[in-house]
Amino acid sequence: MGNSVFTPGVVSGRLPADELRQNFADLHPPLEAHEAAVAADRCYFCYDAPCITACPTAIDIPLFIRQIQSGQPEAAAKTILDQNILGGMCARVCPTETLCEEACVREAAEGKPVEIGRLQRFATDAMMEEAHPFTRAAETGKRIAVVGAGPAGLACAHRLAMHGHSVVMFDARPKPGGLNEYGIASYKTVGGFAQKEVAWLLQIGGIEMRYESVLGADGLTLESLTGEYDAVFLGVGLGGVNSLRAAGEDRDGVLDAVSFIADLRQVGDLEGLPVGRNVVVIGGGMTAVDAAVQSKLLGAETVTIVYRRDRDRMSASRFEQDLAASKGVRIITHAQPLAVHDAEEGNEVEFEYTEEDGGALKPTGEKFRLPADQVFKAIGQALDGVPDGLELTGGKIAVTGAGRTSLRKVWAGGDCASGGDDLTVTAVAEGRDAAEDIHQTLMS
Amino acid sequence: MADLSTDFLGIESPNPFWLASAPPTDKEYNVRRAFDAGWGGVVWKTLGAEGPPVVNVNGPRYGAIYGADRRLLGLNNIELITDRPLQVNLDEMARVKKDFPDRALIASIMVPCEEAAWREILPRVEDTGADGIELNFGCPHGMSERGMGSAVGQVPEYIQMVTEWCKEYGKLPVIVKLTPNITDIRYPARAANAGGADAVSLINTISSITSVNLDTFSPEPSIDGKGSHGGYCGPAVKPIALNMVAEIARDPETKGLPISGIGGINTWRDAAEYIALGCGTVQVCTAAMTYGFKIIDEMTAGLARWMDEAGHETLADFQGRAVPNVTDWQYLNLNYIAKARIDQAACIKCGRCYAACEDTSHQAISMSSDRVFEVIDEECVACNLCVDVCPVEDCITMVELQPGEVDPRTGKTVKKEYANWTTHPNNPGAQAAE
Numbered sequence: 063m064g065n066s067v068f069t070p071g072v073v074s075g076r077l078p079a080d081e082l083r084q085n086f087a088d089l090h091p092p093l094e095a096h097e098a099a100v101a102a103d104r105c106y107f108c109y110d111a112p113c114i115t116a117c118p119t120a121i122d123i124p125l126f127i128r129q130i131q132s133g134q135p136e137a138a139a140k141t142i143l144d145q146n147i148l149g150g151m152c153a154r155v156c157p158t159e160t161l162c163e164e165a166c167v168r169e170a171a172e173g174k175p176v177e178i179g180r181l182q183r184f185a186t187d188a189m190m191e192e193a194h195p196f197t198r199a200a201e202t203g204k205r206i207a208v209v210g211a212g213p214a215g216l217a218c219a220h221r222l223a224m225h226g227h228s229v230v231m232f233d234a235r236p237k238p239g240g241l242n243e244y245g246i247a248s249y250k251t252v253g254g255f256a257q258k259e260v261a262w263l264l265q266i267g268g269i270e271m272r273y274e275s276v277l278g279a280d281g282l283t284l285e286s287l288t289g290e291y292d293a294v295f296l297g298v299g300l301g302g303v304n305s306l307r308a309a310g311e312d313r314d315g316v317l318d319a320v321s322f323i324a325d326l327r328q329v330g331d332l333e334g335l336p337v338g339r340n341v342v343v344i345g346g347g348m349t350a351v352d353a354a355v356q357s358k359l360l361g362a363e364t365v366t367i368v369y370r371r372d373r374d375r376m377s378a379s380r381f382e383q384d385l386a387a388s389k390g391v392r393i394i395t396h397a398q399p400l401a402v403h404d405a406e407e408g409n410e411v412e413f414e415y416t417e418e419d420g421g422a423l424k425p426t427g428e429k430f431r432l433p434a435d436q437v438f439k440a441i442g443q444a445l446d447g448v449p450d451g452l453e454l455t456g457g458k459i460a461v462t463g464a465g466r467t468s469l470r471k472v473w474a475g476g477d478c479a480s481g482g483d484d485l486t487v488t489a490v491a492e493g494r495d496a497a498e499d500i501h502q503t504l505m506s
Numbered sequence: 507m508a509d510l511s512t513d514f515l516g517i518e519s520p521n522p523f524w525l526a527s528a529p530p531t532d533k534e535y536n537v538r539r540a541f542d543a544g545w546g547g548v549v550w551k552t553l554g555a556e557g558p559p560v561v562n563v564n565g566p567r568y569g570a571i572y573g574a575d576r577r578l579l580g581l582n583n584i585e586l587i588t589d590r591p592l593q594v595n596l597d598e599m600a601r602v603k604k605d606f607p608d609r610a611l612i613a614s615i616m617v618p619c620e621e622a623a624w625r626e627i628l629p630r631v632e633d634t635g636a637d638g639i640e641l642n643f644g645c646p647h648g649m650s651e652r653g654m655g656s657a658v659g660q661v662p663e664y665i666q667m668v669t670e671w672c673k674e675y676g677k678l679p680v681i682v683k684l685t686p687n688i689t690d691i692r693y694p695a696r697a698a699n700a701g702g703a704d705a706v707s708l709i710n711t712i713s714s715i716t717s718v719n720l721d722t723f724s725p726e727p728s729i730d731g732k733g734s735h736g737g738y739c740g741p742a743v744k745p746i747a748l749n750m751v752a753e754i755a756r757d758p759e760t761k762g763l764p765i766s767g768i769g770g771i772n773t774w775r776d777a778a779e780y781i782a783l784g785c786g787t788v789q790v791c792t793a794a795m796t797y798g799f800k801i802i803d804e805m806t807a808g809l810a811r812w813m814d815e816a817g818h819e820t821l822a823d824f825q826g827r828a829v830p831n832v833t834d835w836q837y838l839n840l841n842y843i844a845k846a847r848i849d850q851a852a853c854i855k856c857g858r859c860y861a862a863c864e865d866t867s868h869q870a871i872s873m874s875s876d877r878v879f880e881v882i883d884e885e886c887v888a889c890n891l892c893v894d895v896c897p898v899e900d901c902i903t904m905v906e907l908q909p910g911e912v913d914p915r916t917g918k919t920v921k922k923e924y925a926n927w928t929t930h931p932n933n934p935g936a937q938a939a940e
């Protein structure tokens with residue numbers, strides 16, 4: 063007998079392969095051409111459209127939708143990619159319900175926005191089959207180091223290459239993409255899209271990739287980079303994880319949600335990936351939701367997200383929360399962890415209810431315990447190993463303007479830099495804008 | 507419950523909805539299904555003279571214009587008259603009429619413009635028990651090149667001549683079907699009237715090319731790489747047809763001539779509008795070809811419901827009621843002054859009114875930084891463009907200024923009196939107001 067949902071402990075193969083495949087299929091399946099035509103027809107081509115303002119990369123959304131309407135998805139893709147070179151990934155992972163689609167006037171009118179995200183995917187998917195639409199300007203002779211091949215670094219590198227600069231990208235991991243490859247939920251980016259997109263992006267030329275090159279190790283320092291290159295862009299993301307500060311945090315079965323997700327993204331065969339019968343996720347953001355939902359989809363019997371404040375304060379959008387609920391994840395709010403205890407089978411997490419008292423959290427004294435073969439910590443990521451000499455603010459690299467750090471020649475963007483939401487699209491915008499600023503600076 | 511029964515030239519039908527002469531009425535099988543479904547009458551697919559029937563192309567006959575969800579907005583065809591032998595059609599007509607005595611059955615006819623040809627066919631049609639004949643002077647393709655169809659319909663003298671033959675050699679009521687492919691529809695209508703026609707029906711299809719294939723550079727529909735103009739019909743042609751109907755209804759020479767309205771009738775409401783412009787019956791083709799015969803249920807139920815709500819017991823109660831309100835531009839009241847009003851609670855802030863007015867009209871809508879759109883009365887000429895482009899129904903409306911109010915655009919006080927262009931001081935040919 064194979065394993066099932068009810069098998070105790072942390073085991074793999076709880077669900078048959080078919081069911082796993084279904085569970086991890088596209089969350090928002092691509093639009094067919096006719097569906098896209100109908101969806102595009104709903105766009106009102108607003109004057110000075112609010113959706114453009116709501117998009118961190120300021121894509122000309124009404125224009126690209128009109129280009130879909132007029133039968134040229136490739137032209138639509140060009141409009142998107144002009145502003146956002148990772149428009150394909152953003153179309154899949156942006157919380158559009160809090161960005162462009164929230165601003166759509168049809169959301170105000172009828173609670174049903176134009177499906178901007180899916181239309182963006184329709185357009186960009188068409189482009190992935192085409193020749194790379196951007197060309198490089200004449201070689202400038204300038205060399206720029208980009209550290210971190212996540213969305214921020216990739217957007218920066220592409221824009222710099224377009225302007226004729228030579229870029230060398232360093233990344234600690236063996237594959238490019240950053241959290242596109244190691245973090246985003248599987249059902250948002252099926253079919254190896256993260257790698258396909260990077261390969262497509264690199265067709266611009268002028269970008270050399272150096273994997274498994276860690277800034278801060280093996281002599282690769284910020285100093286050496288600023289010495290060797292005309293400018294440096296840091297897009298290193300947030301590599302560290304905040305700790306629970308609860309007793310028993312070091313017990314077996316207590317894990318970082320991001321590592322669990324990274325394993326899940328990298329494992330070839332989901333049937334071989336173990337998951338607990340009872341899973342508890344602590345936190346209230348996208349990482350918490352993704353860890354919880356994917357545990358459930360792997361076949362965990364009970365999955366509970368526990369968050370210390372109310373639902374409105376969760377940084378996961380209402381759509382994400384509802385998605386979790388629809389997959390059978392239970393969300394408990396107003397409770398914080400006290401300790402992880404040994405139990406007859408696996409662990410038990412002890413929580414205490416909280417009250418909000420003018421913003422401050424106060425324990426109520428009422429406690430409860432949840433069985434947990436696995437406990438996933440998802441209470442935020444933190445900057446890890448910042449090079450010396452950089453000013454920080456709020457735990458991130460302090461930047462002003464288009465990503466200028468306290469050091470001349472050094473720019474930063476994406477999750478590691480101050481300002482902006484920690485989103486893929488924001489990282490793209492910041493990487494792109496820093497590239498423009500670097501270009502201006504080097505060429506003036 | 508409203509009474510939909512219709513008496514048109516003495517031809518009775520349970521409702522005013524007839525199927526126009528076209529594929530839906532091409533043979534016994536279709537017509538029986540149509541009558542079973544509830545259609546009030548049919549105009550049989552146009553009959554030709556005795557002899558080998560015409561042949562149709564063997565590739566696509568139709569081209570279409572679509573809305574986004576492939577809603578059919580306009581249809582184009584290059585089909586000819588019936589391609590079945592005359593006697594087969596006549597036998598079928600006789601059988602159907604016998605089984606459906608309460609429905610109208612009209613024979614559409616197109617034979618060469620020679621007296622003998624008409625003289626020959628009329629008695630054979632009468633033998634079927636048909637209630638009337640419709641002269642197809644409208645078909646713009648295929649037949650016109652042979653001197654028939656719209657080639658006749660574009661020459662008023664021919665219309666009169668053929669109508670006279672039909673009145674002389676036939677006993678049945680004569681309906682003359684007019685082509686819209688002419689500059690002034692009143693001339694062919696007058697000619698039909700002068701020839702003694704009992705009624706006119708209009709419109710037949712409008713000469714058209716649906717689109718050009720940008721790979722092959724052939725017009726569509728394409729037959730082996732070539733295309734020929736076809737006839738356009740369906741929802742897109744209704745405004746053109748309504749105007750032509752109104753022109754005939756209010757022309758002193760043809761006033762009172764019964765009209766069967768055709769062109770883009772898709773719902774009960776379209777039909778009601780044709781009847782309000784004076785039509786005694788309406789004919790439908792494209793809507794039936796798009797959705798099948800069952801639409802008759804919506805059409806009859808819808809018309810009856812509206813009549814009940816409006817207090818019209820019979821069709822006669824509202825037939826022609828809109829005709830006196832159709833006038834010429836120069837008689838429109840220039841002292842009627844309106845301003846656009848935006849209902850802020852309904853506004854969804856898309857800004858289409860602003861783009862339209864600012865870019866293409868009178869710069870009469872302001873936009874604030876938080877997207878509040880307001881009408882500037884000093885600039886608004888009440889052109890209605892903002893109303894037409896606003897996606898929200900009734901969000902922007904036209905509000906009439908009352909006599910005594912000052913129009914901020916002109917600084918003049920609104921007058922109660924009616925005044926039109928004929929007496930306007932800017933009109934070089936103005937006559938002094940009486």
Ligand SMILES: Cc1cc2nc3c(=O)[nH]c(=O)nc-3n(C[C@H](O)[C@H](O)[C@H](O)COP(=O)(O)OP(=O)(O)OC[C@H]3O[C@@H](n4cnc5c(N)ncnc54)[C@H](O)[C@@H]3O)c2cc1C
Nearest residue numbers: 210212213214234240241277298299476477484485486489
């Ligand atoms: C689980 C999870 C789910 C998410 N889901 C979404 C979502 O659905 N939608 C959304 O918009 N956002 C989502 N986010 C956030 C989003 O992934 C990030 O905001 C985005 O990836 C930030 O891009 P970045 O380029 O700044 O950093 P990252 O994507 O983190 O990339 C940083 C790169 O730098 C490399 N690096 C780090 N340190 C070094 C070093 N010292 N030397 C060399 N290389 C280094 C890393 O290997 C990595 O490749 C999610 C995040 C997580 C964790």
Ligand SMILES: Cc1cc2nc3c(=O)[nH]c(=O)nc-3n(C[C@H](O)[C@H](O)[C@H](O)COP(=O)(O)O)c2cc1C
Nearest residue numbers: 526527528552583642710739740769770790791792
């Ligand atoms: C395929 C097709 C064939 C037609 N054939 C004839 C015909 O033989 N005789 C005729 O008088 N009108 C013919 N018509 C014109 C229709 O009777 C009608 O006048 C026209 O389609 C406008 O009405 P609609 O908008 O409801 O379609 C044809 C129309 C179509 C679409």
Ligand code: SF4
Nearest residue numbers: 117152156161162179
């Ligand atoms: S990038 Fe994201 S926010 Fe911007 S338009 Fe696309 S889906 Fe919307």
